[in-house]
Amino acid sequence: MNHADLVEVSLSNFRQHRDDAARWLAIEVLLSDPASLEDDDLVDRLCQLQDRLEALTRRRYGVA
Secondary structure (H helix, E strand, O other): OOHHHHHHHHHHHHHHOHHHHHHHHHHHHHHOOHHHHOOHHHHHHHHHHHHHHHHHHHHHOOOO
16 A cells, blocks of 8 residues: 555545544643643543544454
């Protein structure tokens, strides 16, 4: 699979699963916010959510 194919698959995944993509982006925004980073429990929960979204995506596409 070439670079263009990978981009197309990624964009297709993004369009098909907008809710997951929105959650992932929200997590990234919060994890880059200095105020959020002061709350260790919040950071832990955000990282756990990000891990769950990644695992879901990997299962969805059969990637280990």
